[in-house]
Amino acid sequence: MTDDQHILDLLKGSNTQNAGFSALMHKYQERLYWHIRRIVLTHEDADDVFQNSMIKVFRSAAKFRGDASLYTWLYRICTNEALTHLKKAKQHQAEEVSEFVANRLKNDPYFDGDKVQVALKQAVTALPEKQMLVFNMKYYQNMKYEDISQILGTSVGGLKASYHHAVKKIESHIVHHHES
Amino acid sequence: MQIPEGYFEEVHMHLKKQTAHLLNEGMQTPEDYFDQVQTKLASQVESNTPKTQWSTLLRVAAIGILLVSGLLFIQSNDQSISDQLAQQESFENFEFDLEDLEELDPDLLGELLLSESPSMYSDDELLEHFEYEDIPLEDLMEII
Incomplete structure (x- = not known):
């Protein structure tokens, strides 16, 4: 694995930018793609958001001051891009969140999950923004609270509380879905 | 007992592919x-990358052209102001001269008008009038 500082140095050098970008993609692209995909749900949207985020990273790498780690900075950019995209998509739909999610997944050729998986996505997408992000990062990516705290700018205690609420709401949603 | 080289990496990759769907x-x-x-x-x-460099160069060139145009405009403005001032000054001097030249011959006065302030009295008819008609000084003052 290439060291983050080395990737940053490459990205900031005018002759080594492309090599730095390749190294960054090689190390982070899968993690970042799946992080985005869990927010926007469909592959088509995730692909758009991911590519836009990466171009943004490439263009602004020279200005990156290193206040945060490269890992944190990348997640922040991708999270913001994905949330903005999801908000726009929701604005154009008059339907309820559960219906919105079901329709998106139904129309995605790269989703073949069963009813329980659709119900889980509906429950997660219906959560308040921060709870959704914490749940995705903790449950699917097994990230440390300290890292999530850096990315979202929330205290570790606040994140633990958010995760706890998120799990309770999802459980309740799944049970309700199973009974009905 | 031995295992093939890279066995665990291979198993790990295989399991990762198999479980990706579930994860x-x-x-x-x-x-x-x-x-x-x-x-x-x-x-x-x-x-x-090269596009960015070109766009930077174009931007710098555009700013340079704007700056040069701005400087030229200011310079031409200064020049026209100084021309106007010189013109006004010569006109004022001319008026001052007129006061002392009551006995001035109209033909000479016409020539003086031509040489002192050609832009203000360049009307051909007026000049011809000054040169070839015997206009009294009082009338000329009124015209001016």
Whole structure:
């Protein structure tokens, strides 16, 4: 694995930018793609958001001051891009969140999950923004609270509380879905 | 007992592929998506790099042209103001001269008008009038 500082140095050098970008993609692209995909749900949207985020990273790498780690900075950019995209998509739909999610997944050729998986996505997408992000990062990516705290700018205690609420709401949603 | 070299890495990769579907809750990507997107983005940033340099050069050139135009405009403005001032000054001097030249011959006065302030009295008819008609000084003063 290439060291983050080395990737940053490459990205900031005018002759080594492309090599730095390749190294960054090689190390982070899968993690970042799946992080985005869990927010926007469909592959088509995730692909758009991911590519836009990466171009943004490439263009602004020279200005990156290193206040945060490269890992944190990348997640922040991708999270913001994905949330903005999801908000726009929701604005154009008059339907309820559960219906919105079901329709998106139904129309995605790269989703073949069963009813329980659709119900889980509906429950997660219906959560308040921060709870959704914490749940995705903790449950699917097994990230440390300290890292999530850096990315979202929330205290570790606040994140633990958010995760706890998120799990309770999802459980309740799944049970309700199973009974009905 | 021995195991083949790279065995655990191979098993790990195999299990990762087998369980990806479960971990991603039914979400998949097109085959070779990550290789393709990496190639696509790499070519995009490569083609963007020289464009960025060109656009920077163009921007600098545009700013340079604007600055030069601005300087030329200021300079021409200064010049026209100084021309106007000189013109006004010569006109004022001319008026002052008129006061002392009550006995001035109209023909001479016409020549004086031509040489002192040609832009203000360049009307051909008026000059001809001054040169060839015997206009009294009082009338001339009224015209001026």
